[in-house]
Each structure stands twice: as C-alpha cells, then as structure tokens.
Amino acid sequence: MLLLLAACATQPGPSLPPGFEMVEPPEPLAPRFEKMRTEGVRNWVLNLQELAVDALYLGDRDLATMALDEAIVQIEVIYGDSEQARLARSAFYKENSKIFKGDPYERSMTYFLRGVLYMQDREWDNARACFRSAAFMDAFAEDEQHKADWALFDYLIGVCEVRLGDASSADDAFKRAAGTYSRFAESYEALSAPLGIGGKSRLAGFAELPDFTRQDNLLVLTLQGYAPRKVGVGRFGEYIGIEPGGGVAGPPKVRVGSRQPELVRTVDSVYYQAVTRGGRELDRILGRQAQFKGTAEDAGEVSTHLGVWAMGAGLEGHNKDVVAAGALLTLLGIASYGVASTVQPEADTRYWGNLPDALGMYRTAYPAGEIPVEIVFPGGGAVKKETALIQTLHLEENELCVVLAIEYPGPFACLPPGAAVTAAEPAAEPLPTATY
C-alpha cells in the first residue's frame, strides 16, 4: 500500500523536450542528451541551458538556438496550483523535486543568449524582445534596490533600437543602462573585493558606457570566468547560499585590424546578480519546515536521553513504574526522530553550471573589409592562463557584426552566419561538466 502511495507521487518518466527526439546530437553532446532524457521534465530547463552553451562551444548555432527556444518556452510556463508545485511545497518533499526554471539570473541569461543569436541573425525586434525579457526576469528579484539592474540588457535594447531606427527609444535605453552601470561599478567593488574576485580597479571601471551609433559595425560581447554556485546553508541546508564560481583578474582586450588593443568594458556580473536577488517567499516556508524539523529532532533527542536514563534509574531502584515511564519517553523520542526524518526542508541548489561570471562589451566602427580581430582574455582569475582568439571577419559598412566571445572552456566565439573569413582554432579543452 505504501509503495502504491509512493507511486502516486512519482515524477513523470524519462523523456526529451518536444522536438528533441528527432535531433541527432553531435557525438560530444550525446551524454548531455542522455542526461536530459533520464532526468526528464524536472530538469529540462537546466539541461537545455547547459546544452545551449555546449552547442555554442561546438559551433552548433542551430542546436543552441533550439535549446534556448525550448528553455524559454518552459520558463514562461505558469505553474499555478499544480500537483508538482504542491509536492515541492510540502514538508515531505525536497524543493528540488520541482520542475527547474532557475533563479532570476539564470532565466535572464537564457534570454540574453537567445537575444544575442537573434542579433546575429539581424532580427533586431526579436532580439530586443529577448533583452526586455532578460531585464524583466530580474524584476522578480525580492530586493527592490537590485530589481532589473542589468546594465548590459538595457544597453543592448538601445543597440537594437538604433538598428531599428528608433533614436528616441534608443536614448531612453542608453540612459537606463548608464544609470545602472554607474551603480554597478561601486556596488560590485564593495561586494567582490573582500572575496578577491574582481573589483573596480581590476575590471578597469570606466566612468561611462560608450555611445553606440548606427555607424558602429562591430560589437563584441565577452563572457568571462565561472558561474556562481548554489549551496545549501542553515542547519538543514534550508537556505540557498551563493558562492563565487571564480572571478576575473581583469577585462579582456580587443584588437581590431591595425589598431592598438583596447579594453573591453565589464558591464555586469552574474555572481553579483545572483547574490543581490534577495530572499524568496519560499525561504519562509522552508525556514518553518526547518524549524519544525529542528524542534522535533531536539525533542526526540531530549526525550530519548531522558527515557534511557529513567529506565536505567528504574531498573536500579527496582521501580517498574519508572522503567515504564522511561520506556514510554524513549518511544516518544524515537517517534519524534521519525517525524523529523520525514521533513525535508533542503533548498533547491541546482544551478546552471557552465555560465560565466563577467559580461563585457566593446563596440567600434571600422572600415569595411576582411579584418583580423583578436580577443585576449587575460587569465589570472578563475581561468589561470591567458587565452586568445583570433579570427578574420567580414565587416560591412553600416551592418553590425555581433561577436559573442566566451573564455571558458575555450576560448571560443559565436559568430553571425557568414561573418567568419577564417575559422577560429578549435578549442582543445573538454566540455565542462556541471556539478549540482
């Protein structure tokens, strides 16, 4: 009967997200597909997010696009008072039994990556929609001061507005980005300096964001360092703690054509966003569950100790009543332990493992032609070695070429279709594996 009851609460079986059954994965991604199938709908979003980064790393833009599109569909599903949600709220199920949609920073980064791919396809309005959603996802942060405070998303909305020819909306977006950026530089320094993971000086904190004009024909977006990690904190791991995945020692440099190398501007930090989201409503529920579990465990411990002591004293004094009372107390203690062991207040610490930390941007206008572009990640942070990415790109007049350059585990670049004259050296590092 118990087995039957347990079966009622089981998750849906292994399956791939819609459309992925038909996909023949590249060989290095076969384990990722198998993991996605085995873990089923509960971890679809997480596996799709990590699959997207892996696919970008392997240069498979189509698969990355498909993964991000499906992740967005799943993120936008509203789970009202569903059975899954009810179970995850219950004291007897771990929070991580719920379907993963990620924290606001993870949802934002999903939209960000999709938006960059739309930019590369010159679908400026859908790119703008993605960056708006990326910013909107952060509106779910509980901390009022840090709601919707990604500077890069507003800046990229402005870039899309410029490309769409709406100068007024572009100005509004750039002003919002500038305001957020000025606050970010100070806050990030205060937050990260004690941890030794960055800081204004190391990030070469420019006073202002650069203007973007319609003549700009190269935009380089850089992703550096490792994703923050979620860990359980509190007596039973009932709260989510954020640990830095590893910082960056300084911003990357970009050399375009015959020009001198220029510093990329670090505009946002994923770690910063993760730690400034504020508490969750669910934390209060898990906190109460942890309190109940703690009280039951403590009561069980006291009761068991007292019971054993009373039984000992009763046997020594040949007092059957005291022995009986001791036995009853011991049983109560064991029962209390039993109740405590069924309560599972652990917070959900699943996280997007192959995200970066620092987000940077560089823009310029350069004469059209086949232009060598070099992007150098300085190393010295989470990624120890300096790494460089050299590529010859087709730059056109008044057409924006958007390059997404990622430090880990590459470096590797995601380029617009047809933009590369020479392909970058294939990355030698193995695919990253997430741990959660």
Add this chain to the structure above:
Amino acid sequence: MKLQRRSLPTVFALAIVVLSIGCKKESFEIRDVDPGKAGVVRSLGPESQDARRVAELMVRSLLADPTIAASDYPPTIAMLPMENNSRFPFNKDIFTTLLEAELNKAANGRLRFVARDILDDVEAERQGKREGDLDYDPTRRTRALAGVDYFLKGRVDGQSWASSKGQAEYAVYAFRLIDAESSIVLWQDVMDVKKEGKDDVIYR
C-alpha cells in the same frame, strides 16, 4: 457490521483500486486541440488563439473598408514583416501567414498579394524564359514584376508588469494598410489582449 476475515482481501483490493483512481494523473502524450481556443498549456505571450482572433478581426475589418470593398479593380498588396515591440520573442510569420491566407480566401479575388519573399526565384524564372532556357506562353509576358498599390504592415506592442500578486501582460496587435505611392494610412485596426498569471510560490 462485523468485518469477516475472508473479506479483508476484497477490502484491500478495493482500496488499491480507489487509490489507483485517486492518483491517476491528468497526463497525455500528444493530442489534437483547437488552435482557436486556449489550451491547457498556457503562456502570457502570444498564443495560437491570439493569432486566430487577430486574423479574423483584421479580415472582417479590412474587407469591409471602402478601400477594398469599393475598389474598381483588385488592388495588389505586399505583406511586410510584422514588428515585434513586446518582450516576447515569437515567430511573427505565424501572424502574417495566417492573415494573408485568410484574406486571400475571404476576399475571393477582390485583392491580390505579391510574393516578395520569393523574388529571387521569380527573377530566375523570368530570366530563364527570356533566354530561351524555359518554355512559356508569350501572351502572359509582363514587362516587369508587379508593383503594389498598398503595403500591409503589422506590429505588436507590449507592456509587462510583475508584483508579488503575479504577472500581467498587455499586448496591442495593430495592422495598417498604407498607400505605396503616398504613404497615407488608408486603413488601420487593432486588437488588444491582457493576460494575468501567477506562478506558484515555489517559483517566486
């Protein structure tokens, strides 16, 4: 009533049946649903029923407008790509394809669309015919590709809100018929949709 020992297995079996029914999940593999109605799987963004309602409204409104209804000849129209000014990335072609097909069907020859999306194919075909590579009926020859009398252009504008009480999304779908010579807007109609939703506390 006293329970007989031999009836215990029956009670146990009944309990299993009741529990099995009780925990039957409302799951399905794949099923066909009416795209004109909201399904079980909902989103606050554009959905199929929105696309259908927009197409229906625009077809009725445009065909009733004197620009089309009182025209002496079937005007030619180019459907331009829709602009997405909301926070939802979506396949805009769904709206334009649906509207163009419904207009063509309902207009019954009172208007004509040009296929600008296959311009390269048309050019290649014309060139092949004129160079003698492809056979054709010379009486159907035209001097140039068809120009258009009007452009049909759509856009969606969106506004989003979020608070502890949930999320709200407001979308305005608008289509305009624009004179291709003068740029004057000859017809316009809108449909607006507002949706609200609230995720479970575990996702907030």
